Amino acid sequence: MKKVTLKDIANKLNVTVGTVSHVLNGIDDISVETKMKVLKTAEKMGYVSNNSAVSLRLGKTNTIAVIVPDISNPHIAYQIKLIEDKLRNLNYSVIILNTNEDDSLEYKAITTALSKQVDGVLLCPCQQSSNGVEFLKKIEMPYALIGRYFSQIDTDYICADDVKGGYLAGKYLIEKGCKNPLYVGSYKYIEVGNNRFEGLKKAYEEAGITIDEEKYIPISPVSENINELTEDIVKKYNFDSIVAFSDIIAFEIMPVINKVKKVPVVGFDAISSHLYLPFCYASVGMVNKGWADKATEVLLEKINGEKRVFHELIDVKMFEFNI
Amino acid sequence: MKKVTLKDIANKLNVTVGTVSHVLNGIDDISVETKMKVLKTAEKMGYVSNNSAVSLRLGKTNTIAVIVPDISNPHIAYQIKLIEDKLRNLNYSVIILNTNEDDSLEYKAITTALSKQVDGVLLCPCQQSSNGVEFLKKIEMPYALIGRYFSQIDTDYICADDVKGGYLAGKYLIEKGCKNPLYVGSYKYIEVGNNRFEGLKKAYEEAGITIDEEKYIPISPVSENINELTEDIVKKYNFDSIVAFSDIIAFEIMPVINKVKKVPVVGFDAISSHLYLPFCYASVGMVNKGWADKATEVLLEKINGEKRVFHELIDVKMFEFNI
């Protein structure tokens, strides 16, 4: 793979690399005649700038890292697609780092991003610890959390309005006449999951029904044996409806539960608002396609030196997909 | 964002950057005493190597680009996840570039990848033209095509065995008693789609039924108005079953078709083999989780100078998801 450099162009035209660089960067101190020659030769030789050199020189890469627990989750994949689309138009590239909900991989991902000199990081944290965020903070890397946040750490985040989301899920079920919902959630260190439960409780509170803590069943977002887990749940608990932490979890548990009794299920993320699925279900999702857009904006502001701390909640609504 | 460099460490310890570099790279010509000092100081100061500098010096970035039409397609997202997982363990990073099935964006993506000095490219081409592949070929970038290929271009690819896939779909429908399948496919420039149709025809041929070309309905993989399109199809054609180019298309058209008549539908990709969906459907998918693994291997061989041309077909089978 032979690469054309400024030097190659300069040699061919008997000018210096500086001249070529100036032309290619539009610094206007080169004669039209030379400019044309350079442009034509660069084109003809297939010159493409070497970003390693540029970034070494300039100290920026025009690349941001998106670090997520699971890129194969359609909700995440879609947000990443939106981020990529938006950033491409702003001449940024996206490097994706997957953590598989593993805290140590998250830390490693941040180190990788740092080593690759990315200009900023969008992180959806695993939340087993706060090491990752603390690290980003310490090294003063521009970053923002997406989709999840730490209530105990004052830092930038762009998330769904999950309390409202849980509340809407509650309202929905109440309207359906359900009096006894079960919340099949994430591990409790994932705070947005707790918020969803809070909202759910609040809605029921307003309807005069108290939902106690044991109705919060935490399961791993990456459980292997979800079928058995669900069967246990069905045996162990009394319920007339389900609220699931995510559509993914909802989809996984629905068939198992339906085998025993058919109850309303509400999920989160409204995957079907972009990935059409041929069955009926209800899900709480974000308006305006979610946090991708806002997150990108916030990160770019951070990269440009903004010191203000952003706490952005994206509004949510109920999506009912009826086929 | 202040960054620690080799120089910072060297100055603090009154050695040269060369010494520090040698220690950190395990070149064994430094005394144990100095080695320890360097290691400890690097750790304490939070040193992380600057990949821009390393890659400028070494001419490699340990990064590969994955260029795909749509990262939000769960099938693609899953393959990317597998690629990322595998490469991470080999100390490579992945940069994702989305083309939205747009040929000019594909070309731009390749330029970006080149500029970022990636060591290799995995490309799922849009196939509106072969400009992208030709370009990769011309600049002698190590690359391989994934999921799609050009029958007219002799180049590396790793794809599903789509002829067999179509054949299996046909066999499946024949067994169900269907005599008149309709193939709702991609645009015809996407050759794997044609292969699927070929396979389908072959299966029916063997059963004594000829499927003529007009039963191949090409629609865009990114159609906006798929509902209307489907309604038209239902009106216009006679059929007792459907084979769809992908699960995504199958999912989109199923509800519209089912409104009129309930017929068996077979898709491709078997999304539910990783993303569980709570409804019944049949889909042809790849064994061994698909092409991700093989594609990564092939690309790494290419990067290491292998000149052999790889044509890899991943075996497929019918997946029936019954809830």
Add this chain to the structure above:
DNA sequence: ACATGTTACTATAACGTTATAGTAAATAAA
């Protein structure tokens, strides 16, 4: 004792780029 080898470094150049300062020649202003 002398050559030879080993140890533990240092010094230098190079990767490709861009910012900055410098300069010679041409042009304009005084």
Add this chain to the structure above:
DNA sequence: TTTATTTACTATAACGTTATAGTAACATGT
């Protein structure tokens, strides 16, 4: 005519790293 300004460049250094060659100090072999 002399001085200032503009034009169109060139020359140089720097970004952070690593490979290579070099070297001084000491140890070993004969």
